[in-house]
Amino acid sequence: MDRGLLVVFVGRATRAVEFAAEREKEYIGLAHLAFHVRSKAEVDRQVEQFRQAGYLIAGEPRTSGDGYYEGVILDPDGNRGELVAFGEPEIVPASCPPYALLLDADPDQAKVDAYWKESDAFVAMWRGECVGVIVVKPLAADEAEIMNLAVAPLFRGRGIARRLLRF
Numbered sequence: 001m002d003r004g005l006l007v008v009f010v011g012r013a014t015r016a017v018e019f020a021a022e023r024e025k026e027y028i029g030l031a032h033l034a035f036h037v038r039s040k041a042e043v044d045r046q047v048e049q050f051r052q053a054g055y056l057i058a059g060e061p062r063t064s065g066d067g068y069y070e071g072v073i074l075d076p077d078g079n080r081g082e083l084v085a086f087g088e089p090e091i092v093p094a095s096c097p098p099y100a101l102l103l104d105a106d107p108d109q110a111k112v113d114a115y116w117k118e119s120d121a122f123v124a125m126w127r128g129e130c131v132g133v134i135v136v137k138p139l140a141a142d143e144a145e146i147m148n149l150a151v152a153p154l155f156r157g158r159g160i161a162r163r164l165l166r167f
Contacts, residue, residue: 032080047071094121105150
């Protein structure tokens with residue numbers, strides 16, 4: 001059984017067309033509901049599923065100015081539903097230890113400082129924030145030991161650790 005996102009809009013399908021002309025107006029109150037999904041592909045899949053079911057797509061999937069990938073669906077009552085995926089973090093060499101993450105995985109700072117000096121480290125950066133780190137100590141030409149791997153709690157379950165391991 002698929003345990004992915006399930007969103008159900010109840011109402012008459014013709015209402016979406018009636019409200020289409022009104023969607024550009026600004027109102028005080030609830031602007032839209034945002035549903036976070038795991039990936040851009042999931043945003044695309046869900047938007048297409050709503051399109052096939054006859055819902056009005058008020059905003060085709062795109063990367064917004066704040067770095068999110070989103071698609072907007074108008075429900076039968078004219079409410080906006082936004083499907084959102086976080087943008088992909090950029091993996092870059094670490095210039096200094098991101099202690100908040102490193103100490104979450106290994107609470108001994110003296111130990112972290114010791115292996116940091118003799119290891120290669122990379123961080124996952126998202127919108128200027130370090131959201132993941134991997135520290136790898138070379139042992140031989142084709143061998144290394146992972147000394148630390150950590151992802152910020154809000155970003156766990158999004159494949160960031162997997163991307164850091166493959167980098």
